[in-house]
Amino acid sequence: MQRVPPEGDLGFGRIIARVLRDRVHQLVNPGLPHLLRHRGLSLRVWIAATTPLSLAGCEERLSAVHPAGPAAADIATLWWVMLAGATAIFLFVMALLVLAFRRGPAPVSAAAETRRERFWIMGLGLGFTFPVLAALLAYGLVVGERLHTRPGPEVVTVRAEGRQWAWSFAYADAPGRMTEGILHIPAGRQVDVAITSADVIHSFWVPRLAGKLDAIPGHVNVLRIEAWAPGDYAGVSAEYNGTAYLGHGFTVRAHDAAGWATFLAGDAP
Known part of the structure; x- marks a missing residue:
């Protein structure tokens, strides 16, 4: 309760008062429109300068x-x-x-x-x-x-386990095979990812392949993904989980039919 400001100090009230004050000044001060024109120019320059930086955040890989x-x-x-x-x-x-x-x-x-x-x-x-x-x-x-995921005979099943701050993956079609940081899947086929966590709550997200699903300790969530074409797709742990959160990512590598067979045989990294 001590951090709540008194009613007279509400930020919204100050904003309204400032807007009204500026409006009155505009009506009574003939030189203000000239100043506003300069402010508008500065605003346009600022938008032009910052727009490329904003668009840089729209990275296609994520x-x-x-x-x-x-x-x-x-x-x-x-x-x-x-x-x-x-x-x-x-x-x-x-x-x-x-x-x-x-x-x-x-x-x-x-x-x-x-x-x-x-x-x-x-x-x-x-x-x-x-x-x-x-x-x-x-x-x-x-x-x-x-x-919504539904079982099917052609669905590939893999397991993803998150921890601070890495991901490990296991494969039902290749018992005993595990990979770190790279999830291998066949392209053009549905893949069910059984997601869990070894410590705290993480989040499994490959933006270009599917939605986001949490990895919860002691619980398994299933997310279905599929890649149209072979290639590497970036994944992130979109849940704050500690000091190394920003670097907690992984890669989904989609193989063609021959590459997937090679991977299951243990001949691919």
Whole structure:
């Protein structure tokens, strides 16, 4: 309770007061628009300078919107659909907000005002957002059901065990074979990864192949992944687990049919 500021020191109140003060200064100070123009120029320069740095964080090797497998493709599609729906709702609500602040016509009767409020709130506000949200919810449920793992004769089973700060992998098709830091899978086939932890909670995530699943001590979670093509795919432990958290990664190496057979025979690293 001692860390809670008194009511008079609320940050939101200070923000509102500053906005009102700047607005008043703009109205009474004829030189302020010139200053604001310079500030706007500085803002544009700052955005132009920092945008490349921001885009540098969108690295394709760890990008969930650059899928390399069917599960990741479903997740990426869901992300884009959710973004489109959220953008549509945001733009629509902003349009209503702009229209609401426009100067209205002359005063009308109470009945007409009630009808207008119902049109704005029920017809436009709720009548648009609710169907969009319901459609997004239904689509999300369909995609989630499609991502649900089901047993099958062609599914490859591997085991992933996380620890501070490494990953070890075992293979049902090659008893006794274990690898460190690299998970080997066949390309073009479904792979069930049985994920667990030897110490604390970790998280198994290969953004280009599938979603994220926690590795919990004493418990096994199963995640299905699949790679369309042979290659190396970066994985990360997307859960804070100690001082070496940033370097706690691994690689999923997808082999073609011949490479997978070679690996199971013990002739590949």
